[in-house]
Amino acid sequence: MTETMVATIGIGACALVFIYLGCLIWKKEKITLLHSYHYDKVSPSDKKIFGKISGWGVxxxxxxxxxxxxxICITDxxxxxIAFALGFVVGLALLIYAGAKYNR
Incomplete structure (x- = not known):
């Protein structure tokens, strides 16, 4: 197995874990998957929207x-x-926005 395939499989597996965790945070409202200081001041009425925005960030x-x-698989x-950087910046921006707005 070449290095490219190993990298592709590893990155793809991490991607699926992030997507799964984001869905749990969003759909199941499991904000406890985040560290406690990220959600400790979120009011019960804002829990749903906080989970939605944070989940979409992840x-x-x-x-x-x-x-x-x-x-990587197609072009090596x-x-x-660039794709990772864009996804990371957008996701991080959503996480920061949710924390700043609802965790007060």
Whole structure:
């Protein structure tokens, strides 16, 4: 198995874990998957929207990783880092927004 395939499988597996965790945070409202200081001041009435925004943040990071794995598999190019960077920046922005707005 070549290094490219190992990297693709590893990144793809991490992507699926992030997407799964994001879905749990969003759909099942399991905000406890985040560290406690990220949600300790979220009011019960804001729990649903906080979980939705935070879950989508984690999902975007996973999507960025998944696209990166696909690009690496197809082209074996270091430019796949752009897909990861975009997914990470969007996901992190959503997580910061949710924390700043609802964790007060």
């Amino acid at each position: 999902i975007f990071i996973g999507i960025g990783l998944l696209v990166t794995a696909i690009i 190019s270091a430019l796949s880092f």
